[in-house]
Amino acid sequence: MKLYNYFRSSASFRVRIALELKGLAYEYRAVHLAKGEQKQPEFTALTAEGLVPLLELDDGRRLTQSMAIIEYLDETHPQPALLLADAAGRARVRALAQIVACEIHPLNNLRVLKYLVHELKVGDEAKNAWYRHWVRLGLESYEAQLAAQPATYSHGDAPTLADCCLVPQIFNAQRFDCDLSGLPRTMAVFEACMKLPAFQRAQPSACPDFEA
Template sequence: MKLYNYFRSSASFRVRIALQIKGLPFEYLPVHLVKGEHKQEKYAAISASTLVPTLETDGGELLGQSMAIMEYLDETHPEPPLLPRDALGRARVRALSQLIACEIHPLNNLRVLKYLTHQLKVSEEAKADWYRHWVRNGLELYEKELARLPKGTYSYGDTPTMADCCLVPQIFNGRRFNTDYTGLDRTMAVFEACMKHPAFDKAQPVNQPDNEG
């Protein structure tokens, strides 16, 4: 398999974690978002949406969108699972995952931040405030959701799931903007547990070949 991704992209980070959890080898192909490589003809021929990540399967099929890729990996390589075996458990994990991937991330991805700066002429300070507000707001909701679930090592139970693949990259990116995580005790306990797992450590930005520090 090949993974077209960017070391700092949280969506790419999710898929790297999933691949590492499952122990699946892959070729790392960097696409530099800040330099605009995703908009160039070469990558546009791979991704119609010109977004990262893109997974090229062993059969040469191209898949986009991190959530779809993770579910594909779980269906084609079911052990260890990223989703629980029971329908209710799967729904719980998908809901936690989507709280980050669909509620927090779309408000703070690179396209939005660039639009705030270049088109709306928002100051760097105001942009950072925007970022911190929506990350904090979303993670407060995540904390409330965790409080309704039985306590485990990870977001759902005692093994990592797709929810953790989404949570950890969001925590990393929030830290870049000095987001306040105080009071999010259960969420941060899950994060700390994840970072003791080798799959999460191997997938983090600093350990990628295109890392720029």
């Protein structure tokens, strides 16, 4: 498999975590979003969306959208499971994952931040305030969900799809100097995840295209 991704892309990071948790080998293909490589014909020929991550399977089929990719990996390589066997557990894991993937990330991804700056002429201070506001709001919701059903990871005693989403969001929140105080369960889950080799291997600093 080939994974077209960018070290700083949180959506790409989610997929790298899933691949590492499942012990699946893949070829790392870097697409530098900040340099606009996702808009180049070489990449748009692979996906009309022009977004990462893009997972190209061994048979040449291409999958897009991180959540869909992870669920595909979970269905085709069931162990370790990232979605639970019981319907209520799956719903909770998906709900936690979607707090990040549907509530926080769409408002703060690189395209949105660039639009704020270049089209709406928002200054860096206001842009960062925008970012921090939506991160904080979403993580407070995440914290409340964890408080209602405490566990080592986001749901239970093993990482799930929710943790694949949470960890990259915390990385980005730290990069933007977001306020992460008062989120004890969320941060405890993050720290538990980062003790695992799979999460360490997937983190941005471990990527071949990493730039400090």
